[in-house]
Amino acid sequence: MTLEALLFYLFAAIACGSALAVVLTDNVVRMAFWLVMSLGAVASLFFLLEADFLGATQLLIYVGGTVVLLVFGVMLTATGPYVQIKTTPAEMFLGAGVGGLLLLVLASTVMGINWENDVAHALGAESEAALAADTTVDQSGTTGRPLGLAFVGVRPDAVGPDGAATRPGYLLPFEIVSVHLLVVLIGAAYLARAKRRVEPATDLLS
Amino acid sequence: MQALFAAATLQEFLTGMPVPGVKDGLSPGWALALAAGIHAALLFSLFGLLPLIYIWLERKVAGRIQDRLGPTRVGGRFGWLQTLADGVKLIQKEDLAPGAADRWVFQVAPYLAIVASFAAFMVLPFSDTWVAVSLDASVFVILALMSLEVLGIILAGYSSGSKWALFGAMREAAQMVSYEIPMALCLLVPLVAVGTLNLTEIGALQAGPVSSWLIFHDPFCFIAFFTYFTVATASVKRAPFDLAEAESELVAGFHTEYSGLRWSFFFMAEYASMFAVSAIAVIVFLGGWHTGLMVEEGLSGFKGWNPNFLVKDFTLGNYLLNVMGAKVLILKASLLVLVQIWVRWTLPRLRIDQVMTTCLKYLVPISCVLFLGAVLWPLLLMTTLKRTTIMEDMPSMGQLSLPPATAAVESEEMRGVHVVDGSKESVR
Numbered sequence: 253m254t255l256e257a258l259l260f261y262l263f264a265a266i267a268c269g270s271a272l273a274v275v276l277t278d279n280v281v282r283m284a285f286w287l288v289m290s291l292g293a294v295a296s297l298f299f300l301l302e303a304d305f306l307g308a309t310q311l312l313i314y315v316g317g318t319v320v321l322l323v324f325g326v327m328l329t330a331t332g333p334y335v336q337i338k339t340t341p342a343e344m345f346l347g348a349g350v351g352g353l354l355l356l357v358l359a360s361t362v363m364g365i366n367w368e369n370d371v372a373h374a375l376g377a378e379s380e381a382a383l384a385a386d387t388t389v390d391q392s393g394t395t396g397r398p399l400g401l402a403f404v405g406v407r408p409d410a411v412g413p414d415g416a417a418t419r420p421g422y423l424l425p426f427e428i429v430s431v432h433l434l435v436v437l438i439g440a441a442y443l444a445r446a447k448r449r450v451e452p453a454t455d456l457l458s
Numbered sequence: 459m460q461a462l463f464a465a466a467t468l469q470e471f472l473t474g475m476p477v478p479g480v481k482d483g484l485s486p487g488w489a490l491a492l493a494a495g496i497h498a499a500l501l502f503s504l505f506g507l508l509p510l511i512y513i514w515l516e517r518k519v520a521g522r523i524q525d526r527l528g529p530t531r532v533g534g535r536f537g538w539l540q541t542l543a544d545g546v547k548l549i550q551k552e553d554l555a556p557g558a559a560d561r562w563v564f565q566v567a568p569y570l571a572i573v574a575s576f577a578a579f580m581v582l583p584f585s586d587t588w589v590a591v592s593l594d595a596s597v598f599v600i601l602a603l604m605s606l607e608v609l610g611i612i613l614a615g616y617s618s619g620s621k622w623a624l625f626g627a628m629r630e631a632a633q634m635v636s637y638e639i640p641m642a643l644c645l646l647v648p649l650v651a652v653g654t655l656n657l658t659e660i661g662a663l664q665a666g667p668v669s670s671w672l673i674f675h676d677p678f679c680f681i682a683f684f685t686y687f688t689v690a691t692a693s694v695k696r697a698p699f700d701l702a703e704a705e706s707e708l709v710a711g712f713h714t715e716y717s718g719l720r721w722s723f724f725f726m727a728e729y730a731s732m733f734a735v736s737a738i739a740v741i742v743f744l745g746g747w748h749t750g751l752m753v754e755e756g757l758s759g760f761k762g763w764n765p766n767f768l769v770k771d772f773t774l775g776n777y778l779l780n781v782m783g784a785k786v787l788i789l790k791a792s793l794l795v796l797v798q799i800w801v802r803w804t805l806p807r808l809r810i811d812q813v814m815t816t817c818l819k820y821l822v823p824i825s826c827v828l829f830l831g832a833v834l835w836p837l838l839l840m841t842t843l844k845r846t847t848i849m850e851d852m853p854s855m856g857q858l859s860l861p862p863a864t865a866a867v868e869s870e871e872m873r874g875v876h877v878v879d880g881s882k883e884s885v886r
């Protein structure tokens with residue numbers, strides 16, 4: 253087994269094991285700790301793929317930002333010393349069902365791909381080969397692969413004979429998701445804002 | 459993978475080394491693992507040694523500022539072994555956890571802080587091509603790694619089961635989350651000028667006289683350095699921003715309940731982080747490992763000096779110059795750490811609302827204006843001077859670029875160009 257494979261299995265095991273621990277712990281702060289481990293291991297997997305910018309983003313936004321805010325929120329809102337989350341059997345059944353179904357969808361997708369041929373095609377084997385042949389380009393850390401380009405709306409792998417893209421990129425769904433996130437944020441701010449009655453300003457000293 | 463560990467040269471050096479019992483010598487995989495181990499051991503010795511020196515320095519400087527002598531006896535003169543004596547004392551202390559604590563999180567939190575602090579050292583270049591992990595986005599990665607230290611502190615404060623620790627942790631969380639923003643914005647100002655996120659390249663681009671240091675690149679970079687240093691002092695929770703500890707109000711803040719070795723982990727992490735932010739300031743603003751006195755240019759003939767070494771791509775002269783560079787970098791960073799220590803013992807602590815006001819009402823707008831100014835600066839010069847830099851021979855914005863200097867061979871070629879006409883322009 254190569255060193256890369258060994259590290260991959262190590263980090264994958266940490267990511268999956270910690271994710272399970274997040275679900276199975278009762279204590280919110282311990283959950284946060286396991287979440288840190290899981291997200292950190294996923295960031296390590298990104299580093300292993302030489303996608304260092306993505307890995308750093310994962311660390312900065314999820315580990316350094318979201319989890320810190322989560323613990324901060326728990327500290328500000330907790331009524332007792334250590335917040336416990338009790339899960340009812342119905343919730344556990346529902347959660348396990350939804351999670352299991354999602355796992356099924358993902359697993360069937362992964363299994364359905366012929367990794368030997370399809371991936372080479374999907375990643376644009378021609379351009380990859382051209383890149384590999386061009387030794388002047390340093391490829392380490394390059395994340396501008398066709399799949400990534402498709403996310404910003406460019407499809408180098410699906411170009412018709414006239415030079416126009418035959419299939420659309422994934423930019424529209426990506427933008428819809430981000431607008432959706434904005435709607436959620438505004439909604440949360442609206443719901444959480446302090447509900448004060450507007451009173452005419454009175455001078456307290458008079 | 460080689461770029462990940464950037465032990466590439468060391469790995470190449472170790473590959474094929476004769477090992478008893480193995481036919482073809484060391485295989486590349488084992489060589490990579492061994493090289494990574496050597497890198498980690500070197501960094502860890504630095505990580506352990508620097509806090510030792512800085513804690514002694516802190517005691518001496520504090521003593522002098524308060525008209526005392528500080529430690530004088532341990533280790534003969536100047537009390538130079540004082541920190542080691544402290545360490546021995548701390549190891550002997552009982553490892554306690556309060557009854558009200560969440561024991562498991564309480565015990566694991568110091569490790570989170572120290573691991574995050576150590577991880578920042580991995581991407582820090584100490585000299586030309588001397589970096590444990592060479593990444594294209596190393597400035598971004600180091601900011602991300604240093605933002606993780608706060609998690610250990612928050613978890614420590616929360617799990618202590620003490621109101622003092624909880625208050626300290628909450629202050630720390632509020633402070634960190636807000637100070638990350640101006641810190642990143644201030645670093646963007648020189649990055650706009652150089653057009654790269656790679657710390658090694660940023661350092662290599664500042665060769666030559668002091669005027670080629672990025673702090674003197676434009677007026678915005680000059681102000682950005684001082685803003686960055688203020689924010690960096692706050693981000694490593696040093697006085698006047700040490701609200702998380704605040705001895706006069708919170709006993710000892712987030713580490714009130716800690717003792718012994720776990721307590722010392724927090725201190726090692728703090729002093730190592732002080733060095734890390736100072737080293738970033740040195741590399742990004744203050745010329746990195748260059749002296750700025752043209753000493754490197756004077757010694758450039760020395761680079762190829764290589765008395766009878768049979769190792770490929772290794773020249774002794776180059777190695778010695780790199781050692782000098784690393785020493786220059788550590789010295790410059792230590793001077794900045796000295797300033798942090800000096801500020802701690804001469805300025806009173808701010809209140810928490812003042813800390814937040816300083817950040818959100820002053821530092822964030824200042825850094826935004828600096829960033830905007832740095833972006834518009836070439837445009838202003840273009841309309842007035844008809845070129846994008848003040849001096850004729852300065853490279854313009856985004857024009858500075860180097861081949862990735864990870865492999866020794868490439869950097870040799872680079873230096874070759876560099877030596878020929880000795881100006882920074884030729885590095886392009």
